[in-house]
Amino acid sequence: xxxxxxxxxxxxxxxxxxxxxxxxxxxxxxxxxxxxxxxxxxxxxxxxxxxxxxxxxxxxxxxxxxxxxxxxxxxxxxxxxxxxxxxxxxxxxxxxxxxxxxxxxx
Amino acid sequence: xxxxxxxxxxxxxxxxxxxxxxxxxxxxxxxxxxxxxxxxxxxxxxxxxxxxxxxxxxxxxxxxxxxxxxxxxxxxxxxxxxxxxxxxxxxxxxxxxxxxxxxxxxxxxxxxxxxxxxxxxxxxxxxxxxxxxxxxxxxxxxxxxxxxxxxxxx
Numbered sequence: 633x634x635x636x637x638x639x640x641x642x643x644x645x646x647x648x649x650x651x652x653x654x655x656x657x658x659x660x661x662x663x664x665x666x667x668x669x670x671x672x673x674x675x676x677x678x679x680x681x682x683x684x685x686x687x688x689x690x691x692x693x694x695x696x697x698x699x700x701x702x703x704x705x706x707x708x709x710x711x712x713x714x715x716x717x718x719x720x721x722x723x724x725x726x727x728x729x730x731x732x733x734x735x736x737x738x
Numbered sequence: 739x740x741x742x743x744x745x746x747x748x749x750x751x752x753x754x755x756x757x758x759x760x761x762x763x764x765x766x767x768x769x770x771x772x773x774x775x776x777x778x779x780x781x782x783x784x785x786x787x788x789x790x791x792x793x794x795x796x797x798x799x800x801x802x803x804x805x806x807x808x809x810x811x812x813x814x815x816x817x818x819x820x821x822x823x824x825x826x827x828x829x830x831x832x833x834x835x836x837x838x839x840x841x842x843x844x845x846x847x848x849x850x851x852x853x854x855x856x857x858x859x860x861x862x863x864x865x866x867x868x869x870x871x872x873x874x875x876x877x878x879x880x881x882x883x884x885x886x887x888x889x890x891x892x
Contacts, residue, residue, distance in 0.1 A: 635802040638860060642797035672810045675758065677812075724869045
């Protein structure tokens with residue numbers, strides 16, 4: 633599965649467009665990391681726990697998008713966008729969406 | 739000695755501000771040094787905000803690359819920002835916060851591209867969010883995300 637956020641895949645021809653696919657996860661942080669974060673709020677700096685949490689959640693959203701694309705027979709997703717929104721206090725939704733396409737062999 | 743005990747909340751506040759100032763300034767300087775060093779190391783990975791690839795050369799192995807960082811402000815700066823909100827204007831304390839987060843995110847995206855053997859990234863998108871909004875402890879942190887399509891120019 634080829635993923636790009638361009639409208640094309642360089643050097644490949646799009647044979648068929650299959651429409652929009654998306655994947656999302658809603659992620660809450662856990663108490664232990666929250667405790668570390670409140671300590672970090674005093675001295676400043678990167679909240680590594682949160683960075684990892686969001687990276688993993690975003691990777692999961694991409695996996696779900698890939699699964700959806702795979703299920704309809706696509707071999708690439710182009711023009712991918714990410715979007716992040718805070719849903720309630722302490723939980724965030726991570727969304728990945730794009731256009732599923734079939735690329736010509738080559 | 740009794741005034742210390744009587745006003746312990748005030749002294750805790752003073753301690754937090756001082757710790758925030760000393761540790762925050764140190765952390766920020768160290769982070770900027772690290773950012774500048776890695777920016778030099780990764781200067782051969784070029785990032786562009788354009789959507790279309792320049793014609794006239796073949797490109798290989800296009801793939802999505804991402805980088806992100808969640809950076810927290812220190813206590814001293816959050817107090818500075820709160821004071822700034824009274825009179826309005828530019829909040830310098832937070833400008834460096836988002837700048838650090840964004841440069842770090844771009845660097846991680848470039849490092850990701852370099853790992854894949856790519857040397858150019860197209861259609862770079864940047865996004866900044868207060869992800870865990872509303873929570874007191876996380877109120878002062880931002881996430882910066884950078885993503886784009888990494889290609890190898892043959």
